[in-house]
Amino acid sequence: MSKIRVIIAGPRGKMGKSAVNMVHLNEQFELVSVLDHKHDGKMLNDIDGFEKYTDIPVFTNIEECLQKSKADVLVDLTTPEFGYLHTKTSLQYGVRPVVGTTGFTKTQLDEIKQLAEEKEIGCIIAPNFAIGAVLMMKFSQMAAKYFHNIEIIELHHDQKLDAPSGTAVKTAEMISAVRKKKEQGHPNEKETISGARGANIDGMHVHSVRLPGLIAHQQVMFGSEGELLTIRHDSYNRDSFMSGVKLSIETVINVSTLIYGLENIIE
Numbered sequence: 511m512s513k514i515r516v517i518i519a520g521p522r523g524k525m526g527k528s529a530v531n532m533v534h535l536n537e538q539f540e541l542v543s544v545l546d547h548k549h550d551g552k553m554l555n556d557i558d559g560f561e562k563y564t565d566i567p568v569f570t571n572i573e574e575c576l577q578k579s580k581a582d583v584l585v586d587l588t589t590p591e592f593g594y595l596h597t598k599t600s601l602q603y604g605v606r607p608v609v610g611t612t613g614f615t616k617t618q619l620d621e622i623k624q625l626a627e628e629k630e631i632g633c634i635i636a637p638n639f640a641i642g643a644v645l646m647m648k649f650s651q652m653a654a655k656y657f658h659n660i661e662i663i664e665l666h667h668d669q670k671l672d673a674p675s676g677t678a679v680k681t682a683e684m685i686s687a688v689r690k691k692k693e694q695g696h697p698n699e700k701e702t703i704s705g706a707r708g709a710n711i712d713g714m715h716v717h718s719v720r721l722p723g724l725i726a727h728q729q730v731m732f733g734s735e736g737e738l739l740t741i742r743h744d745s746y747n748r749d750s751f752m753s754g755v756k757l758s759i760e761t762v763i764n765v766s767t768l769i770y771g772l773e774n775i776i777e
């Protein structure tokens with residue numbers, strides 16, 4: 511069987527570095543190029559820390575990268591603004607996106623879905639690639655059938671650009687799909703300082719903590735009379751996300767629509 515040809519966008523980032531290594535170590539994948547916003551025309555092994563990855567060109571222009579690389583899959587681990595541009599352009603060129611980048615709006619997700627369906631090629635957008643985090647979301651969805659009072663607390667490193675996290679938004683969406691419509695807290699509740707009750711997604715409140723030293727953590731708290739259920743997941747390093755990236759690359763080759771969330775592909 512021929513190898514799956516992969517481009518990684520954002521190779522020098524925290525996630526990008528782990529993804530470059532994972533693709534390099536997997537025999538069924540071939541890293542054909544990387545998309546960066548610097549180092550155009552260089553080879554990846556010219557960049558400090560990447561000496562062992564030979565014969566991999568660096569592009570800064572997405573269209574040139576897609577035209578020259580003959581790739582099957584583009585893995586995007588960049589920023590909300592560029593991740594969206596890369597995903598759309600990749601679909602336009604018939605290269606299947608696997609997107610870990612978070613912070614897309616609902617409208618952007620709808621546009622991407624429409625484009626993937628028009629082009630009849632797969633696209634996977636996974637707000638969280640860690641299997642434990644996907645289980646945390648699924649368990650939260652199960653618990654929400656029995657506990658209707660829910661607060662979500664997500665905790666991340668202080669370099670994160672988007673808040674709330676993609677995982678928190680996805681968790682709230684999955685809960686909303688099974689929970690009767692409900693506004694959390696007292697009906698007459700008033701914030702004396704704006705933001706005190708966090709973001710409100712379908713009546714659920716989401717609190718974003720940003721601190722150096724943290725990686726990626728979330729707890730979903732379910733309160734009821736005399737009891738509290740807390741479902742928590744912690745990622746302690748970026749390798750925790752790599753089995754999900756690998757599964758997504760393998761899966762995106764065989765689908766022809768947008769899959770939003772790894773819970774739709776893990777059994």
Ligand SMILES: NC(=O)C1=CN([C@@H]2O[C@H](COP(=O)(O)OP(=O)(O)OC[C@H]3O[C@@H](n4cnc5c(N)ncnc54)[C@H](O)[C@@H]3O)[C@@H](O)[C@H]2O)C=CC1
Pocket residue numbers: 519520521522523524525526545546547587588589590592609610611612613636637638639640751
């Ligand atoms: N789905 C998941 O499981 C996970 C998703 N993420 C998301 O992945 C994204 C990246 O996260 P980190 O690696 O922690 O961030 P980071 O800031 O360490 O890396 C982002 C990289 O993107 C690069 N970049 C920026 N603009 C670019 C452009 N126009 N073209 C190419 N590269 C560009 C930057 O140079 C940087 O190296 C974020 O949106 C984050 O929320 C992070 C961890 C897990």
Ligand SMILES: O=C(O)C1=N[C@H](C(=O)O)C[C@H](O)C1
Pocket residue numbers: 612637638639666667670671674675676677678725726727
């Ligand atoms: O920026 C991060 O680090 C992470 N982002 C994703 C999110 O927004 O949920 C996934 C994970 O939480 C790490």
